[in-house]
Amino acid sequence: MGRLTLISRLAARDLRHRPVQAVLLLLAITAATVTLTLGLALNGVTSGPYLRTKAVTNGPDVTASVWPSAGEQPERPPSRDGLTALETASGAVAHSGPYPVASATLRARGHTVPVQAEGRDEALAAVDQPLVTEGTWVRPGGVVLERTFAQALGLTVGGRVSLNGQSFHVTGLAVTAAVPEYPGVCFFLSCNAYNGQAQASDMGMVWLTQAAARSLGTSATPLGYVLNLELSHPADGAVFVNTHSLAGPSSQSSAMTTWQQIQNADNDLVSVAQQVLTPGGWLAVALAIASVAVLAGGRMTEQTRRVGLLKAAGGTPALVAAVLLAEHVLLALVAAGAGLGIGWLTAPLLSSAGAGLLGAPGAPALTAGTAGLVVAVALGVTLAATLVPAVRAARTSTVSALADSARPPRRRALLIAVSALLPVPLLIGLRLIARRPRRALLGAASTAVTVTGIVAVLAAHHAYDLVAGRFDWFAGLSDPVSGRVSQVMAVLTVVLLTLAAVNTVIAGWATALEARQPSALARALGGTPRQVSVGLAAAQVLPALPGALAGIPLGIALFAVANSGGVVSVPPASWLAAVVAGTLAAVAALTALPATLGARRPAALILRSEVA
Amino acid sequence: MQQEVVLAMLAKEPTHGYELRARLKQALGPVGEELNAGQIYVTLTRLEKAGLVTARPTAGVQERPDRKVYELTAAGQQRVAEWLAEVSWPRPDLTEFHLKLIAAAAARLGDPLAIVDAQRRELLRRLRDAQRAAMAESATSDAALLLEGIVLRLQADLRWLEACERTWTTRRSQS
Amino acid sequence: MTALLSARGLCKEYGKGDALVRAVDDVDLDVAVGETVAIMGPSGCGKSTLLHLLGGLDRPTRGEIELAGSRVGQLGERALARLRRDAVGFVFQAFHLMDELTAAENVELPALLAGRSPRAARRRALELLDRTGLADRARFLPSALSGGQRQRVAIARALANDPAIVLADEPTGNLDSAATLDVLRLFDDLHRAGQTLVIVTHDSRIAATADRLISMRDGEFTDETRLTGGTAGSLGKLAGLEG
Helix, strand or coil, rough: HHHHHHHHHHHHHHHHHCCCHHHHHHHHHHHHHHHHHHHHCCCCCCCCHHHHHHHHHHCCCCCEEEEECCCCCCCCCCHHHHHHHHHHHCCEEEEEEEEEEEEEEEEECCCCEEEEEEEEECCCCCCCCCEEEEEEECCCCCEEEHHHHHHCCCCCCCEEECCCCCCEEEEEEECCCCCCCCCCCCCCCCCCCCCCCEEEEEEECEEEEEEHHHCCCCCCCCCCCEEEEECHHHHHHHHHHHCCCCCCCCCCCEEEHHHHHHHHHHHHHHHHHHHHHHHHHHHHHHHHHHHHHHHHHHHHHHHHHHHHHHCCCCHHHHHHHHHHHHHHHHHHHHHHHHHHHHHHHHHHHCCCCCCCCCCCCCCCCCCCCHHHHHHHHHHHHHHHHHHHHHHHHHHHHHHHHHHHCCCCCCHHHHHHHCCCCHHHHHHHHHHCCCCCCHHHHHHHHHHHHHHHHHHHHHHHHHHHHHHHHCCHHHHHCCCHHHHHHHHHHHHHHEEEEEHHHHHHHHHHHHHHHHHHHHHHHHCCCCHHHHHHHHHHHHHHHHHHHHHHHHHHHHHHHHHHHHCCCCCCCCCCHHHHHHHHHHHHHHHHHCCCHHHHHHHHHCCCHHCCCCCC | CHHHHHHCCCCCCEEHHHHHHHHHHHHHHHHCCCCCCHHHHHHHHHHHHHCCCCEEEECCCCCCCCHCCCEECCHHHHHHHHHCCCCCCCCCCHHHHHHHHHHHCCCCCCCCCHHHHHHHHHHHHHHHHHHHHHHCCCCCCCCHHHHHHHHHHHHHHHHHHHHHHHHHHHHHHHH | EEEEEEEEEEEEEEEHHHCCCEEEEEEEEECCCCCEEEEEECCCCCCCHHHHHHCCCCCCCCCEEEECCCEECCHHHHHHHHHHHHHHHEEEECCCCCCCCCCHHHHHHHHHCCCCHHHHHHHHHHHHHHHHCCCCHHCCCCCCCCCCHHHHHHHHCCCCCCCCCCECCCCCCCCCHHHHHHHHHHHHHHCCCCEEEEEEEECHHCCCCCCEEEEEEECCCEEEEEEECCCCHHHHHHHCCCC
16 A cells, blocks of 8 residues: 555656646547547437437338339329338338328529428328427418428528429428438438439428429429338338338339438438547547657656666666556546546537437437546557656666666767758758657657548548539538538547647657757857757658658548548648648747747756856 | 885896986986986995995996996895885875964964965976976876876865865954 | 957856855956966856856856957847857867767767868868877767767867867866876867967866966956966975985
8 A cells, every 4th residue: 555655646746746748648638538539429329319209200110102213204103002002011000191292493592402392281190290390380382391401591480482483481390200301311212303313412301282292293203102101010110121012113113211210311410420530539549649658758758867766765667667657547547537528518519410300419328338448548548658668767777767867869870971961950950850760750650640630621521522513502501411520520620730739849849858958069069049949840840741741641541431432532732732831830830939949048058067 | 315216226136327327217207307316326325334235346447336336235135125015105294384374374474375375376387397297208108107196196285275275265254 | 469358347147136146256357369278266166157158158147258359248149159150169078979979970060050061071070080189089979989088079079160269168077187188288289279278177287287377266256377487396306306
């Protein structure tokens, strides 16, 4: 017990002695744990709201729809026989419909958007009665809009829209569990073809009276039909779909969808966020490791003398390593707790299920598994970064530890020879790199990680822009998905940039500290303060360049992988150039500050061996 | 010239007077420059009288001491052996200077600090000379070693003089 | 003869109020071209601080310094650096050689910092190493050199840009007697070649070789001597040879 007290006391005192370093460490690990927590916590967050909506609206367990195949002669509307047969299939206990569904063009407030217009009775349906949250249900001359869709259009009750040229006024907004909320309405081919063009993935959902819907069907775009079924065993939706088929003549297409699939589609909105945050979280973790490694490694060398004292007083290498690690482990645990807390509190902001489902999802469940993983990652980051220096410090012989001889730099003859040919600031910078090449590598690695993250985000933006550019009706409409994705990516970018900035400051400060003697000597021998501070900055920027360049292909690859093997999006060269230039400029700026401050102190203070 | 030193230089074999002088000169280098020939022969005569050395004139030439061949007697050899085994060290004469300062202060004959400064300057001059001589010698000559010893002793004496200066300054400021 | 280095009323203070320490207190100094000046004093008397002020490594609290025609106090950091580069050669007690550079690379460093071509700098470095008797050690790292050799490399480095004045801070402080002799020989050569030297030391061996010897205590100059004239006794007497 005495040993534990000793360890904790030494650790606490050291943390109090250097609060700034402790705070920086904490910041680095916390940023990583927050990102990771968010990624993990957003798993399956909308299941609650979906089930609530389904319960309130008596949503269907299975929906079945038929519509004319694309390219077919549109004269004959599809047959409803297949649907009618399903009404009495084994396992189905209730149904509503078949309802006519028309593909129409909606014009409102300067937007032109394709919609699915479903014809309904004014009376309440037995299965899938969408819940009107504002206004009233369908009546002649009126249209009810799906709530997310209405928000995207900026429409409210009382507004006017035109469907295929016919004018309607908006009588109400409603939520439903029968289709995914906008813009996920069309998936699994349950949308009608629209003028023979490829499926648009962003049709809106509206409800009309049956007569109005039928009137919207034209020879060019005939009606389809949809049937809502309630099963005796809702969980067996997939079995039901497999055992019954809607196969009909080739002139019509059909599909059956279970409620679980619709729920997943609704989840997609959030899962996109998760898809971005989880790899982003690992990137943040990588950056955090780099920060911690530099900070902790630097502190380990400062601690050599403490190590010597502990050993001279009888401490075993194990005890010494324990003391060195204890403070970092403590910080890691605090950071894990902070990360879990912050992540848990902010997850609702990113996981709000959207307007199309009832109610906020509430705080995402913080399972023991998530918490355990985050703590393990925080500890892992810390140990990965501090284990090697701690063990090395603990194994230093007592005598050399007490003499406090820091590891002398190894000679790199090639770099030294090359640097002699360069102008003075680069000479200084290159020789500083030669003294601690491992730190230069670490700097290159963390720049690479940062640029990878930013490039991945840019690739995502570019990909969405490409998709958006293909269809006019995206223009001007606020797409909730891309809006959400932008929001999440913005958060991720901010986290990555913060971590990168912290990382650079730490590395720059550590380099300046380590370079105190050589830079003071350089000034004593006649180097101007500007040459020295530019040299210090160069020592950081030169390794950052290959790192930034390497980050470009890595970022593109990361997006391609995270996008589940979808489009390989290469952002425009101007964006990439801007990222590289911006990163290098930021590195230079962040290191210029400690460098200039260091260059102001009189060289004599650093070089004097004793006061005389 | 110390008697035992001359005896020791004769221990190896009987030596002519002038050879003896040459060996001494070589061992002392610049330090022995002012060594008077007469001093050596006076010492040799004393040793002869004491029965520790015998002098044999070489054939033909009389009277001139540097032509005589000197040789140790048995008593002389024994004296050399005893001398080699002695461990007394040349005595530095600090007591005289120390008393000089006290007397000057007590009897108001002079300012102790001025005396210290003057002595310091003198020792520094000697140090300068000894150092110049040392630098002129090659690193392996016998004389170089001797000169180093002189220099180091002067350094030690100068350190003591600095201590004297500190102490007497404090005494003056207290009185 | 105009002074190469001239200081008036130099003061360097640390701390405030009760904790005020005057490391250098109202010092005047003139050093002529080709002169060797030794400043002696016990540890803590401020002589190293004084040297740092004279070399432009630190700014005085009060007072003026004029070096090679420029008023040091009025120079900005960049001009000061150039002055240090071209006019001053500094020798530190702790040598302050870069451990990862060979002797030649250490010596050529000031020339490289001054912007000379690598070839010219290397040539000069080898010349200087030859002059200090270390021509065969040019490729050695400092860890492979003895203390005296390291100090000689440091002295060579101080001479790299042919400075007007060489300032040496306790150059033999960390050396044994034999190494001290080597360094003394070097300073003697430099003196004879006309180099102006200011040496700060508490070693009387060095002090004895100077043209002028200044004693310092508690930040002030207390005494100044010229060791002219012969000694009162011969070397023989010193050595204990009775006359």
